[in-house]
Every structure is written in C-alpha cells, then in structure tokens.
Amino acid sequence: MKIKPMLLFILLALSATALANNYQLVWADEFNQDGDPKAGNWNLEHGFVRNNELQWYQPDNAFCSNGLLIIEGRKEWKPNPNHKPNSNNWKTKRKGAAYTSSCLTTKGLHSWQYGRFEIRAKIEARDGLWPAIWTLGVKGDWPNNGEIDIMEYYKGDILANVASGTKRRWSPKWDTTKTPVAELGANWDDAFHVWRMDWTEKYIRLYVDDRLLNETLLSTTNNPEGHPIKNPFHQPHYILLNLAIGGINGGDPAETQFPSRYEIDYVRVYQKERPENIRQNDSVAE
Numbered sequence: 001m002k003i004k005p006m007l008l009f010i011l012l013a014l015s016a017t018a019l020a021n022n023y024q025l026v027w028a029d030e031f032n033q034d035g036d037p038k039a040g041n042w043n044l045e046h047g048f049v050r051n052n053e054l055q056w057y058q059p060d061n062a063f064c065s066n067g068l069l070i071i072e073g074r075k076e077w078k079p080n081p082n083h084k085p086n087s088n089n090w091k092t093k094r095k096g097a098a099y100t101s102s103c104l105t106t107k108g109l110h111s112w113q114y115g116r117f118e119i120r121a122k123i124e125a126r127d128g129l130w131p132a133i134w135t136l137g138v139k140g141d142w143p144n145n146g147e148i149d150i151m152e153y154y155k156g157d158i159l160a161n162v163a164s165g166t167k168r169r170w171s172p173k174w175d176t177t178k179t180p181v182a183e184l185g186a187n188w189d190d191a192f193h194v195w196r197m198d199w200t201e202k203y204i205r206l207y208v209d210d211r212l213l214n215e216t217l218l219s220t221t222n223n224p225e226g227h228p229i230k231n232p233f234h235q236p237h238y239i240l241l242n243l244a245i246g247g248i249n250g251g252d253p254a255e256t257q258f259p260s261r262y263e264i265d266y267v268r269v270y271q272k273e274r275p276e277n278i279r280q281n282d283s284v285a286e
Contacts, residue, residue, distance in 0.1 A: 023116050023270035030266045031069040037062055037104060045103040045242075047082070048091040053130070053247035056080070056097035061243075062104055068263045071243045073101045073129065075258035099253065103242035111138050111236035112269055117197040119241075120265040123153050125181045125189040128253020130154045130244035131262045133195055135237035137229070140165075143172035144223050146232025150206055151195045155251045156180055160206035160213035164232055165223040173221075177214040192265055204233065239267065 029041050036059070037044075044059040056078040062071050079096040087093040123131045132152045137145035144165035152159040158179045163172040181188055196207040206214045222231050229235065243262040245253050 021116070022272055024272070026115070026269055026271050027110060027112070028266060028268040029069075030067070031064045031264065032067050034064055034066075037064060037069060041106065041109065042104040043107060043109065045105065048080070048094070048097070049103065051244065051247040051249065052090050053244045053250065054097060054128075054253070055099040055101040055243075055245040057103050057242075058100055059102065061100055062102035068265055069104075069241070071102045071104070071131075071241065071262040071264070073099060073243050073245055073258060073260040073262070075253075076100055099245045099258075101243045101245060103240060103244075105240045106238045107136075107138075107240075109238075111238045112271065113234070113236040114199050114201060115269055115271040117150060117199070117239070118266075118268045118270070119150065119195045120192050121151075121195065122192045122263045122265075123151075123189055124260050124262070125153055125156070126256045126260065127155075128246055128251045128256045129260055129262075130247065130250035132240070132242055132244065134240050135197075136240065137232045137235050137237050139235055140227075140229045140232060142170070144227055144229055144232060146221070146229075146235070146237065147172070148197065148199070148204060148206075148233075148237065150197045151208070152249075153181070154249050156182070158184070158208065158213070160208075162204055162206075162214070162216040162221065162233075164221040165227060165229075167224045175214065175216045175220070179208075179213060192263075199233070201234065241267070 029038065044062060045057040047057060049057055061074060077096055077098060078100050080094050082092050083095050084092040119133050133150040135148045139145060143163045147163040149159060149161035158181060160177050162175045166173050193209050198205040202218055204216045205212060218231060218233050221233050223229055241264060244250055
C-alpha cells in the first residue's frame with residue numbers, strides 16, 4: 001500500500017526506537033514510487049558475481065510496486081555472453097544460468113560509518129533461496145574491508161554475521177549466529193519483519209523484531225598486523241540487498257516453486273552525530 005506524504009512524514013518522525021536513542025534519520029528509501037528503483041539510491045549488479053551462485057543478476061528482476069521493493073527470483077534460461085568452453089572459472093565456463101534475480105547496492109552512491117540501520121522486509125524461507133541484507137566496507141579487498149550480514153537466510157536458518165580479515169587472503173574470521181526459522185513461530189515467513197543493526201565505535205548488534213541475534217565487539221575485529229586497514233568497522237560501509245539462488249550456501253532450489261519474491265518495505269539509516277572527519281552519504285572511491 002502506498003503511504004500518503006503526511007502519514008509518511010509522521011512515521012519517519014515518530015520512529016520509536018530511533019527517537020528513544022536520540023538518533024536522527026539521515027537517509028531512507030521508502031520505495032513509494034512505482035517502477036525502477038531510484039537510480040540515485042541504488043546500483044544493480046550484472047551477471048555471475050559471487051559464491052558460485054546459480055542466478056544471473058539483471059536489473060529486470062528488481063522493481064517497485066505498491067510501496068514495496070520487490071526482488072524476484074525467476075526460473076528462466078539466461079545465456080552467458082562471457083562463456084568460454086575451456087575455462088576453469090565458474091563465471092565463464094557456464095553456458096548460461098537457469099535462474100535470474102537482482103542485487104541492489106549503494107556502492108559508489110551512499111555509505112555510512114556507524115548508526116542504526118533498519119530494514120523491514122519479508123522473505124520466503126524455502127530451499128535454495130538465499131536472501132540477504134548486508135554491508136561491505138568501501139576500502140580494501142574482501143574480507144579485509146569488513147562484511148556485516150544484517151540478515152541472511154538459507155537452509156532453514158536466519159543468520160547474523162560479522163566477518164573481518166586474517167593473515168590468509170580470502171579467508172575471513174567469522175562471528176556467526178544461526179537461528180532456526182522453526183524457532184521463530186509458525187508461518188513466520190508469511191509476515192514482514194524488521195531487521196536492525198546498531199553499530200557504534202565499540203560494537204555491532206544485530207536484531208530481528210528487537211530480538212538480539214548477535215553482538216560483535218569491535219575490539220575483536222582488527223585485521224592482521226600490518227594491514228593498511230587496521231579495523232574494517234571503523235570505516236564507512238555501503239548496503240547490499242539481494243536474492244541469491246543456490247551457490248556455496250543457498251542449497252538446492254530444484255523443488256522450489258518460482259517465481260519467488262523478496263519484498264522490502266523500507267531501508268532507513270539513523271545516526272546520532274555526523275563528525276566532520278567522517279564522510280557520509282558520499283561516493284567513496286575504492
């Protein structure tokens with residue numbers, strides 16, 4: 001349902017959890033305009049991107065309707081224009097993809113250091129689906145740039161994760177919790193839920209519906225000694241919203257009915273202060 005401008009203003013102004021902690025809204029997307037996601041807020045990824053996932057990312061699968069951002073997973077064949085028959089690279093050796101989906105990111109458009117991030121969304125907890133709400137640091141390669149998984153779902157669990165670097169390249173140090181969807185109540189994924197991150201210079205706390213899922217102390221997230229980024233969670237991060245299918249974690253989607261919808265009602269970012277030495281809501285070159 002679309003929200004009238006005055007009602008939207010009231011909802012934003014009276015966000016109870018934000019006001020209770022003296023947070024101020026600094027950025028939001030309410031998805032109240034039908035059609036493509038706002039180009040000034042989001043970039044969309046293309047093709048095969050990460051984690052040996054089965055889907056081909058394309059803009060067509062992300063659209064706004066009736067006050068929601070909808071990311072639609074579809075079972076459809078998409079030829080791979082980068083196919084190389086003798087390649088050993090998973091991105092180029094495939095002739096195509098049997099599934100399509102979308103990944104939206106604020107990379108290069110908006111980034112924030114610390115604050116309260118709130119996302120109201122509804123997922124489908126089914127085999128092979130891997131919806132996520134996450135952030136990455138603007139500088140450094142993964143995982144030394146830092147990853148925060150405000151929400152992931154796969155194989156029956158809701159995950160809340162924080163990853164930083166180790167001495168071995170591409171080998172992260174994870175702080176992970178898993179909560180079985182079965183423990184959250186019957187038909188839990190039929191409803192919208194609010195995922196939240198409270199991120200300060202001391203900790204990252206991840207919640208769903210005010211239930212604390214994970215707390216990571218930033219005193220434990222330093223990268224290896226000598227790395228140019230001492231701690232990846234003392235730099236701005238950008239947001240990613242995506243629906244992956246299959247891959248290293250997603251499971252087998254063969255028995256899952258498509259299309260599948262991952263629906264996001266809003267994304268809101270609050271902060272208590274905006275120090276002059278922190279660049280926020282700016283494009284940051286990596």
